[in-house]
Amino acid sequence: MLFSRGDLPSVRILMDCLQEFRDVSGLVVNSAKSNIFTADIQQHELDYILEETQFARGEMPVRYLGIPLAAKRLLITDFSTLVDRIGACIRKRTAKSLSFAGRLELIRSVIQGVECFWLQTFPLPAAVIEKIHRHCRTFLWNSKMAPVAWEEICHLKQEGGLGIQYIQSWNVALLS
Structure with a gap:
């Protein structure tokens, strides 16, 4: 991806560089x-x-390295690829075939690895974060009824949590 001013002399310089x-x-x-x-x-x-x-x-929006690029702020629907990809990672593995520790490790490594690429690029809207939490929560507990709040799960192990990165905090950290 190359950037230049939007005038003919700048574009000619860019084209000369490509020629060289x-x-x-x-x-x-x-x-x-x-x-x-x-x-x-x-x-x-x-x-x-x-x-x-x-x-x-x-024409915008366009996908670059799997990330949507747009001239305006992205809509929640533009993040559907991320949410669908996380859902697909979870659907590949049945929760019944993995132990609780296996499901936890899958969330910690695979799913948070998928998120990380997007989190370092965009501030995620709260609605998208909630969809991702819902997928992970349902998969972790193998049920729609979670016995412990997701925010508690995201605390460090020393603080009584399971050490999963809280998406909103992780997003802010990666963007900085």
């Missing part, structure tokens, strides 16, 4: 797989840029 990179490395930019995403550029300037680069104009 091609000459040195032998690697060529694939125009069919490349897009230009713009913001606040007048149409006539955009037409010149598209003609200069021979790239197609991309």
